[in-house]
Amino acid sequence: MPSEYTFQKWKNTLQNLEELVKLDTEYQTNKIHDADWCDAVIRLSSVLASYIFCYNNAIICYKQNLQVQKTSDILAVLKGILARIHELRHQVRRLEGDYYPYISGGLIQNKLTFDDVEMRDILINNKRPAVIRQMIEEAFDKSKKLQEGSLTGNIEENSKHPSANMDVNWWDEMDSKEEKKTKKGINITAIYKVQVKISEETLKRRSLLALIEAHEKTRQVTLSNNLKRLSRIRWEKELRGTLRTTALLYLRERSADIVQKLFRAYFKVKRQRISRLQRDELLGLMFCCKTNFDETKRNESTKYPEISSLLSKNIHEWQTNYLRLKNDFLKRRGDDIAEDIQDFVRYWFKTWYNEAKFFHDIPKEKQGGLAKILEDEIPTPLEWLELYKIYLEEQRLKKSKTAMEMKFEKMEAKREKHQLKLAEKRKKKIEADLVKKMMKNPNLNPGYSYPMSTKIMDITQAIRKYKETWLELDLLNINDVKEKFVRSIDVENMCAEAKKEICTKVEESMRAELKLLRISLKKDYDLENAQMPENFKEKNKYKKKKRKPRNQASLNLDDIKEKMEGLISNGFVREYPKTSLQDFLGDPQFAGDDLKYLYKSVHPSGWEIRSVWWEKCEELTHGFRRILLVGGNKCGKTTLVRAMATLNDALLYQIDPANLDDSKDYLQDLASDIVTCAKATQPSIIYFRNVHQLYYKKVPPNIVINADIIKKTLVKKIIKKISKTDNVTIIGTCIDPWLTKGNTILKHFQSVIMLPQTTYSTAQMILRNWVNRHRIVPCDLEIQTLARSLRDFSYGFILDTLESFLTSDRIIHIASQGLRSQDIHEYFLQNGTQPKTDHDKYKKWFTDKTHWGKFERKALEERLQFREAVLRWKEKEQKKKKKMTH
Incomplete structure (x- = not known):
């Protein structure tokens, strides 16, 4: 069941994440540094790969989670991991001097694969309001109706002629019925099955292909019926006793021995062939055909289609149960709690009058309201009196100064603050320049320190908050912890929320009482001819303003x-x-790290582009x-x-x-x-x-x-x-x-x-998927040589040409005489209208014009200069040793 699987997977993921955070913190606290640039990059990339692996496992648990109350806690952990991943990626880029990630060295250290660290899903925070979704749906509906209405006139005119429907076949009718079914439902997210305008030649070719498929289906059904008929005849003969007797026992044993010898020899040859292919693949001589996993990867998110419906059902049940508990609690204890709060606030008024002869303001609703009084977050009367003395002294000093003097003091304080910032910036720049000079000198090179993190505290706080709530409950291993909801957590949250609502109701009456108390206090001060203390604004900590949601009503x-x-x-x-x-499509650049360590420029492959594009997809909602x-x-x-x-x-x-x-x-x-x-x-x-x-x-x-x-x-x-x-x-x-x-x-x-050029592996992947997708194409087609000849063409052109290759005549030819890779290559040469892309031009423009291209070139030049300096330094050291020996 998904809940049990998700529960166990989340426990393992959380344990691995705690160990990773512990290791990451240890690197920072011990100030780990590496003498060589390559070692520093591998260390950072290994930590990054581990965080990505934890993120992929955690997001699967988040998507398949059926426990309603855990969703917010898992989401907090996920956001912390994601922030740390972005921070590490930026640090790796600055250290490696390249925008594209090459983390094969880090994967080897953690025994991971590129498939483990490929990020495929994102956290969608902002969703469209229901009003906007409905508006989009109605707009698409109306445009489709207008398009259909413009075509009805032509359809009616064609239907008047009797010859219009003469060429309609049964497979065309089925296709039209399926199109009508798909047109009934319209997805709000504007993700539709696009109806492409198809030419008459393509329609004719598809109709002929459908006819061939119909013939093949008829042949299979006929074969199945014949097999059933023959099995029934055999069964009747066996019941009547007219079936031929079986062979003698010794003959059957001899035949079984012969079959065993043949099969053993066959599997021996097969094992030898597999080992030979694996050896050739390791040597780079050829690449073996592999199973197509594209469909399974594409359907990973829909592995459990019932999860969304079950989760929505659990949320509805949880909300109704929560409201019922809250209403029952307010009916039973609402009045008693309100009286207790009123008594506490009145006692608070009395304390302030006895100690300070004053009544402090009740905080506003934005500042916390009565909850701050109940939680004892307001200064005591004695502390307030000290603050009030300081306030009176400041007011006295302000009165003794003119407006120009006060303005000058503010300007002077602002100028001093700005000067301190500039001095700090100059100091940091001098330190950075000194470190840069030391890095270029082989004698003074301090190495590469492990960078400090500002995001790791978010992960530790999220884990600590999760464990405070769920550690003991997870050990119980009950069903409510895996799916639905836990009643005890609802009771605690409900009590806190109910008390807040009661506080808001009591607050109005308490403010009215405070107003009356202040009026009477003012009269007492007037009778004694004394000045009543006044409220002053206490300095609060600056809080970052939250982004206001869009007002859809406007x-x-x-x-x-x-x-x-x-x-x-x-x-x-x-x-x-x-x-x-x-x-x-595209494989990773397996040799990216090795080429970087050899001071060579690296061209990214499809995997690196997907990794960078995932970041851009995640930034869309930011x-x-x-x-x-x-x-x-x-x-x-x-x-x-x-x-x-x-x-x-x-x-x-x-x-x-x-x-x-x-x-x-x-x-x-x-x-x-x-x-x-x-x-x-x-x-x-x-x-x-x-x-x-x-x-x-x-x-x-x-x-x-x-x-x-x-x-x-x-x-x-x-x-x-x-x-x-x-x-x-x-x-x-x-x-x-x-x-x-x-x-x-x-x-x-x-x-x-x-974007990268089409490599040999990408072309081979396209050809392998094409062979697996069309049954008429022989599965043992030799595609290695063909992939090498197609590697300079864009893969969009390769896909279009392969789809146009399978015509009805060619399918019949393949069924009768087979298919060779030379035939496909000759077809590409005949239709080679797509020119080959010169990737060196793109690389040169990227290096000369873009920010990251210039940064990569500069970093490579500095490393080459440092390598030459190290070689010169080693030569000098060797000469010194020779002189000392002589």
Whole structure:
């Protein structure tokens, strides 16, 4: 059962996390440092890999948790781990000098694999309100109805002709029924099965393929029926006694011995072949075919589809039970508790009158209200009197000074504070420069210290809070701890919440009594001709203001709905298929660490891009971001955008400059509509396709758009109108960055991600998935050589060409004569319209123009200089030793 599995997995994960936090704290307290740069990177990457492994296990427990009360505690632990992961990634990047993570050395130390530390899921904090979701659903509904209504006229005209339905086949009718079923339900999250416009040639080819599949199905059913018929005939003959007698015992034993010898010889040859293939794979001669695990990875989140329904049922039951307990408690003890609180506050008034001849204010509701009095968080009368004396002295001094003198004192204090900050900055800069010089000197190199953490306390506090509540309950191993809820915890929380409600009700009457007491106290002071003490503001600690939620009532939903319908009908709001990060294919760069330690530049692979893109997906709900995806044509940019939208449940706005009108008024209205709808429906993604067309240094003759007007009126306006706190991300794609104005495009899109080239392993993965997906393709097809020849093409072009390869004629040819890898290679050569991408150009532009490219080049140059200095120092030391010996 998921609850038992989740319970045990969470206990193991928490234990591993405690050990990891202990090790991490030990590194920081003992001030561990490594003499070599490589050792420091491996140590940091090993700790990072362990935290990612704990995060992956913890998020599985969080998603599959059926215990309602544990959800908030597990979430607190998860947030602490996530903050520490981001901190460690930043430290590894600064130390290694590269934006892309290469952690194979850390994985080896912890005996982990790349699959263990690949982050696939994120924590979604902000969800759309129900009003906005309903508005989006209605807008998509209306646009679909308008599109269907525009097609009904053509359908009715075609239905009048008798020859219109002559070519309709049974498989076309089934497809149309399935399409009608899918059109009935519309997902609010705008993740739909997109109906692609298909050409007549493709439809004809699919109909022929369906006919072939129907023939194959008929053959299988006929074979099954014949086998059943033959088995029944055999059974009847056996009952009648007319069946042929079995062979003698000694003949059967001899035949069994022969079969055993043959099978033993077969499995011996098989074992030898497997060992030979494993040896060749280790030597790098060839890569063995592996099972396709893409479908299982894609369906990991839906492994237990009933969990969401069970959790919602448990939450509803928990809330009803909680409210019932609370109402019963208020009925039974509400009046008694109110009287006790009133008596306590009246005694507090009496104490203040006896000791200070004054009545302190009841704190406001924002400051805690009566709860602060009950918890004894207000100063005692004697402490207040001392503070009051200091306050009177300050007031006396202020009266003796003029307004200009007070203003000058404030300015002087502010200037001194600013000078102290500048002095501290100068001191830190001098220390950093000194350390940098020492790092370049082999004689004075202090090594690399393990960096201190500011986020590890969040993890320890979350673990401590969890153990205070659940440590003893987890040991009981009862069902209520694994799923549903624990009644004793509800009783404690309910009592505290009920008392708070009673305090708010009693507070009004107590404030009225305090007002009367102060009036009478004022009369007593007037009779004695004395001055009554006054309240003064006590200095409180500064609290960070929380971000206020958006007020949906202030939004004009009708206006937004109208704009949304216009954007959908014009194709600016796109439906996208559900996509995971694993759909962006690519293996990790296994030799990344080794190449770095050899002072060589490393090209990231698909795994490193997925790891960086996961961070960008997680940042979508943390404010405004601008990202530029750089790579060749059909290299997976749209796949990454759709994966981000799927993970964050975001709405996708897609803009192509080639399809826009050059009118200034039209572009201004379009920018205003997109910004308004994107802010209202956040989290949102604004996707600019082929944005390099707007930033060309020299516009090519085939580009006919007015780039300056679109750039100034649309792109700049959208960027300017979106604030930092909006959960909106703008993504632009660029194919030829070296032909663009680098400074301008990087000003508008600050974060740059360069997509990798198609490697041999990626091409082999595409071919292996293609073979497993189509049964007609022989499973023993030799794809190693073919993958080597296709590694320079973009994998989008490879996928499209492979799908167009299987025509009806070719399927019949494969069934009769088989398939060779040469046939596929010749088809690629015939349809090779896609040019090969020159990845060296992209790497050079990334190194010369972007921030992380310059940082990587500078770090590599400094390491090479240090290596040369070490070699020179070693030569001098050897010469000194030779002189000493002579």
